[in-house]
Amino acid sequence: MRAYVLPDRRLQKLAGRFVWLDIDTEKPKNAAFVEKFPIDAWPSILVVNPEDERVIVRWAGTATAEQIERIALDGERQLRAGKASRAEEALARADRLLGERKHAEAAAAYREALAAGGKSFEGRERASEAAVQALSMAGDSAGCARVAREVLPGLRGASAARVAAQGLSCALELEDATARAAEVAALEPTARRLVDARGVLADDRSWLYDTLSSARAEAGDEAGAKALARRWLAFLDGEARRAPTPLARSAFDGQRLQAALRCGEPERMLPALVASERELPGEYVPPTNLGVLYLALGRPADALGAADRALAFAEGPRRIRVLVLRAEAQAKLGDRPGARATLERAVQDGEAMPEPARPRGYLRKAKKLLGELGTS
Template sequence: MRYLAACLLLSGLVACTAANTNTPVSADATHAGAPLPFIDDDYSRALAEAKAKGVPLFVDVWAPWCHTCRSMKANVLSDKSLAAHADRFVWLQVNTDLTQNAAFQEKFPIEFWPTLFIIDPRAEKPLLRFAGSATVDQLVKLFEDGERAYKGGVTGAEALLARGDALSGEGRPAEAAEALTEALAEAPADWSRRGRALESLLMVLYSTFDEAKAKECATKALELLPSTPRSLSWANSAATGLMCSLMVPDGAEGVTALRTALEAKVVEAMGPPAIQMAGDDVSGLYDSRIAARKAAKDEAGVKVLAQEWLAYLEGEAAKAPNAEARAVFDSHRVSAAMKLGQVDRVIPALQQSEKDLPKDYNPPARLASVFKNLGRLDEALAASDRALVLVQGARRLSVLSTRVDILVARKDSATATKTLEEALTYAKTLPAAQVSARQVKSLEKKLTELQATAAPSPK
């Protein structure tokens, strides 16, 4: 399931090792034997190739910390059947941890991970933008939609969907929502794009982070789900509608009924008949249900669901075919274990991921948080050290923020203050398109609080 919160960019301070610079690995080496010939982190090269071949450019925007991105790589983009589509596009993957990709993000701002673009290289305009997960079959339909928009000539609901896609890609949510709403109203009942159009509409409304739009999103989800075929798009739409309802203030008229009805839809999505979806998508549905129980102040319900969620994740991880596929579940396992009050339960899994994926900063970064939560501060600081050697770009700010919390817990306010000052200095060196203003404000607030605590009391 899509990552339904505005993802903050994170960071830390020590220099990267030679193996973790912003220089990408050769695309030929990275994707040898893969079904789709992706170019890594070189928009200029990919754009030139698309222009030369006269085909659209397909872009997978991802990040190493994004579990849904990694699930898509492990379960969908690796599917051998996609090789039949290799000549339809030029293929590009953009890792938003890398500062070299800031120019791409300036041109095509990213709010959710993963985001898939289909871009017209003739005008460098997005033909389609899709945020979140997809099955192989849904991905193939996205290919078809992108090609139709590239070639032009579509009419009716298909044309309105193409217009909504393009407007969403250009960052014009109000106009995109209008076009997508029209498409759903005009389309026949058996329209094959109905689920995708609803999913896109709800994400456009959600992405505004506006209370009125959030209520519209929740209401639209409840209104249109009954006429939408049961599929991953249906499940994602139910969860997006629920998350939108949680953005509406508690006392707003009708919000309790909206939340109850949409939570029931998410429960329905998890029941029979089974919807084809990856384990990460099911996990996302658990996450949204727990958010709803928390909003309802149902702590007992949160515990019951967290227990079920963690058992599910442990079962899925045990079935994973390799370390990369297993690590997809690490972040949600930490979340579930924390909600259950059994955070030590995930330590062996994170330690195994760190052993199996020695260039991945996520396992030691997560271990730092887990050890800090348990009061094992020396181990937390050591894990933070290991993460900082690996992490790069704006993501380093989050690793450093956790490090400050560890230092404060160790009652080392002087080092914590110095670390925050260095972090804020470092943040100023990063491309603006890759730095979250909210994260910087959070660090500034921590610094102010630390300085106030350290200052002598007035006489």
């Protein structure tokens, strides 16, 4: 978004009406901000009331320039609230609830706004996306998938793509196999159609490919999953070739690596990841991606070296990710005591972080690996 969306002239028009702030939530120096404004998904867009520092609009995930403009103007309208329709009032209430991270209540209010506003409601796209996002963040995978199905017929382009990807992701998380298969089958055709739709951001198109490939794997269609992963990788390779700078190109590295791993061709990514580390000295992500690749290629010594290079630059929660990678490399090299010590350090450092900043997924992984090292 920083490379492709935020420079859009549509947003430059708003410069005199808003103060723009770009926060790296993983840097320790920004811990106070994260504690005051906890983030549930990356990227997130917040519109903050300057008088009381209350979040009045919260948006999770990518957005087009047009959508960011709409989010900003919705926040401005709330600050200048006058006479509003029932749908607008429900939308404003939903935004406040989401700003307070009351996800389930926010989802209900977004759905109320949709019901009150009808098909002509100006905020329909945003309310639809936000309702599905909020249900996902509330941990209600069944509700997320169901509401995605309900709102998709009224959406087009970028909004439809994000709702389809989110709904399909939620469907794949359902524990009941029958319900999971039914929801995936209901959402998959729409997601397939939208993967080639116009006006969809590259990140969202990549998300669709990812979920569609996962859906095929879940159905036992390994050939279909790999075919989609190859299409996914070809798409991302094209985006990377068109990127204007090494930094913009590197934004696709992690997704390209996942696609290459999914289609069983990880070695294809080695030249690109080596180039990213060379061209972006001082960044932790390129050596981290290289470490993951080296593990997949059966080169744990190189993975350990890459993890150590990444640790020199990683800060905050991102260090936990790199420590887990380092421990995996140590374990592959047969250094069980070293791997255990690294994982213990990861858990200790991660749990010492403020609650909103803790990388829960990597902490769970570190504890799982510790358990495996202790019993095997």
